[in-house]
Amino acid sequence: xxxxxxxxxxxxxxxxxxxxxxxxxxxxxxxxxxxxxxxxxxxxxxxxxxxxxxxxxxxxxxxxxxxxxxxxxxxxxxxxxxxxxxxxxxxxxxxxxxxxxxxxxxxxxxxxxxxxxxxxxxxxxxxxxxxxxxxxxxxxxxxxxxxxxxxxxxxxxxxxxxxxxxxxxxxxxxxxxxxxxxxxxxxxxxxxxxxxxxxx
Numbered sequence: 096x097x098x099x100x101x102x103x104x105x106x107x108x109x110x111x112x113x114x115x116x117x118x119x120x121x122x123x124x125x126x127x128x129x130x131x132x133x134x135x136x137x138x139x140x141x142x143x144x145x146x147x148x149x150x151x152x153x154x155x156x157x158x159x160x161x162x163x164x165x166x167x168x169x170x171x172x173x174x175x176x177x178x179x180x181x182x183x184x185x186x187x188x189x190x191x192x193x194x195x196x197x198x199x200x201x202x203x204x205x206x207x208x209x210x211x212x213x214x215x216x217x218x219x220x221x222x223x224x225x226x227x228x229x230x231x232x233x234x235x236x237x238x239x240x241x242x243x244x245x246x247x248x249x250x251x252x253x254x255x256x257x258x259x260x261x262x263x264x265x266x267x268x269x270x271x272x273x274x275x276x277x278x279x280x281x282x283x284x285x286x287x288x289x290x291x292x293x294x295x
């Protein structure tokens with residue numbers, strides 16, 4: 096079908112889970128908002144996150160939730176729809192034609208060049224739930240939220256250097272895309288002198 100797409104997840108969060116969540120977003124965005132949409136996925140994580148866990152995660156203000164931005168963007172897109180949307184889990188690698196073809200498209204997308212973090216998809220403020228429900232969060236969750244908000248911004252030069260390192264190692268040393276923390280931790284190995292690590 097000409098509507099099928101193969102794409103790479105933006106930024107450094109190149110996990111299967113992020114791809115599965117954003118695939119649901121892409122399907123919801125591409126489908127007419129007035130037409131019923133039946134989504135089949137082999138990701139229990141995505142299905143449970145968009146159905147069973149959603150209320151709890153929104154109540155806690157998405158604090159400590161992995162792939163929170165991907166989930167929030169996808170939920171916003173689903174809520175903008177005027178027609179019903181259903182989700183069904185299908186067993187992966189079990190011969191279901193649509194699922195097998197989706198895996199092929201995902202594999203093709205993973206081979207595309209790395210896409211730097213860019214503009215995020217539009218989120219309609221009418222369907223955006225912000226903040227945490229005070230009656231449902233604990234002091235520990237509130238403290239974790241404060242720590243998340245105080246994250247140091249990454250300097251432009253450091254961001255460029257991390258991207259250059261990623262481009263150098265992917266394909267030459269590893270096929271896995273290293274995250275910022277992995278790279279920064281690697282320069283603190285005992286084999287690298289302290290002053291060299293600070294310079295790097």
